[in-house]
Amino acid sequence: MTQPHKILPHKILVVFGTRPEAIKLFPVIAALTADPRFTPVVCVSAQHRGMLDQVLEIAGIVPDHDLDLMKPDQTLDGLTAALLTGLGGVMDAVQPARVIVQGDTATAMAGALAAYYRKLPVDHVEAGLRSGNIYQPWPEEVNRKIIGTMASLHFAPTETAANALKREAVDPARVHVTGNTVIDALHWVTARIAADPSLASGLGELETRFAGKRIIGVTSHRRENFGGGLEAIAEAVRQIAARPDVAIIFPVHPNPNVRKVMDHALAGLDNVALIEPLDYPHFARLLSLAEIMLTDSGGVQEEAPALGKPVLVMRETTERPEGVEAGTAKLVGTETARIVTEIFTLLDDKAVYEAMARAHNPFGDGHSARRIVELLAHEIGSEA
Ligand code: UD1
Ligand code: UDP
Numbered sequence: 001m002t003q004p005h006k007i008l009p010h011k012i013l014v015v016f017g018t019r020p021e022a023i024k025l026f027p028v029i030a031a032l033t034a035d036p037r038f039t040p041v042v043c044v045s046a047q048h049r050g051m052l053d054q055v056l057e058i059a060g061i062v063p064d065h066d067l068d069l070m071k072p073d074q075t076l077d078g079l080t081a082a083l084l085t086g087l088g089g090v091m092d093a094v095q096p097a098r099v100i101v102q103g104d105t106a107t108a109m110a111g112a113l114a115a116y117y118r119k120l121p122v123d124h125v126e127a128g129l130r131s132g133n134i135y136q137p138w139p140e141e142v143n144r145k146i147i148g149t150m151a152s153l154h155f156a157p158t159e160t161a162a163n164a165l166k167r168e169a170v171d172p173a174r175v176h177v178t179g180n181t182v183i184d185a186l187h188w189v190t191a192r193i194a195a196d197p198s199l200a201s202g203l204g205e206l207e208t209r210f211a212g213k214r215i216i217g218v219t220s221h222r223r224e225n226f227g228g229g230l231e232a233i234a235e236a237v238r239q240i241a242a243r244p245d246v247a248i249i250f251p252v253h254p255n256p257n258v259r260k261v262m263d264h265a266l267a268g269l270d271n272v273a274l275i276e277p278l279d280y281p282h283f284a285r286l287l288s289l290a291e292i293m294l295t296d297s298g299g300v301q302e303e304a305p306a307l308g309k310p311v312l313v314m315r316e317t318t319e320r321p322e323g324v325e326a327g328t329a330k331l332v333g334t335e336t337a338r339i340v341t342e343i344f345t346l347l348d349d350k351a352v353y354e355a356m357a358r359a360h361n362p363f364g365d366g367h368s369a370r371r372i373v374e375l376l377a378h379e380i381g382s383e384a
Helices: 019-033 050-059 076-094 106-117 140-150 159-167 181-195 197-209 228-240 256-266 280-289 298-307 321-326 336-348 350-356 368-383
Strands: 010-016 038-044 098-102 122-125 154-156 175-177 214-219 246-251 272-275 292-295 311-313 329-331
Touching: 010 019, 010 076, 010 106, 019 038, 019 050, 019 098, 019 122, 019 181, 019 298, 019 368, 038 076, 038 368, 050 280, 076 106, 098 106, 106 122, 106 140, 122 140, 122 368, 154 159, 154 368, 159 175, 181 197, 181 280, 181 298, 181 368, 197 246, 197 272, 197 280, 214 280, 228 246, 228 256, 228 336, 246 280, 256 272, 280 298, 292 298, 292 336, 298 311, 298 321, 298 329, 311 321, 311 336, 321 329, 336 350
Parallel strands: 010 038, 010 098, 098 122, 122 154, 154 175, 214 246, 214 292, 246 272, 292 311, 311 329
Antiparallel strands: none
């Protein structure tokens, strides 16, 4: 009697290297792991080290491959060269059926290119975000477009992102609106904290020190803001901190170009806490404590609308217009006077604040990872 043909689970290589990719991919890895049709193989480039490891630990992910590539103050070309050869080597060893990358980092772009060089289908999570300006965000706008030219499946978080891909003549049948997996991650971490508040209790000392003050959370790391932009941002934070009713909690990105500017301008101010990057539960706690977020981050622009937290975005343009359209996010650029004026308006004009502080879900409903895995299963089924 012939044995029934056993279909092996499909090996999916999930490639990432930075904090935001890890946050947005751990829900996908969890969904793949739970599905008997797939065997996820996790490869981290470790383009980030400490900030990546913070996410791996909370999400309980032990990578199958760790290239450990981060170097202090790494250059884009040195990093990209090391990524391309390193990730290619892992693909040769693993021989996956498909490769998944997320977003717009150097790791994502080099991962997609290494897969393409092997004619492996590469699927793109968070596809189609476009600012229309190749220098904002830099180099991420172009990284994302490069991936878009090679991707097999494009998982667009929103209709806006899907339409951007279709305008670039991507086959509409390959584009799927899934929502953004960052909302899955946010729901997961919120539930974890609710079950075990000690996971996010490490800000207790600052909460006591700043009791009665109005907390503003700040993050800043964009490469296009290095130099003058970061100095203007630091000066804005200094001027905001001159108000006695305000306290600023600022987890400082470990990039030396960011650190030196912020330490120089802001160290020693009574109501400014310059702290190490927070792990995801503690950052979620900061999001809930803060009255306003002031940031140039991409991910924070997506999390803030879901929480109804006004977010002032220190950029001239954004590839995530949905938060601005929803009214929760506002672009304020990087000039000191504008940032200070916008923060003071939000602090002093209740009507303006309340108009921004409404929860919306333009970026998804928290079930994006499940949709992505179903689409992958459908794709693999259609290949059989
Ligand atoms: C990268 C991504 C950017 C993303 C950001 C998230 C690219 C080109 N840029 O930018 O899209 O928004 O991550 O934070 O891929 N460092 C540490 N420890 C860490 C992480 C970084 O010390 O855990 C320092 C190192 O000196 C490193 C430097 O930061 O060389 C820059 O890291 P890099 O990944 O090149 O750039 P980011 O600015 O973090
Ligand atoms: N974040 C974090 N700890 C911090 C600052 C940010 O966990 O100290 C999270 C944040 O919630 C968001 C992501 O990191 O999900 C954003 O990462 P980052 O700003 O570094 O990158 P970007 O989103 O701009 O690419």
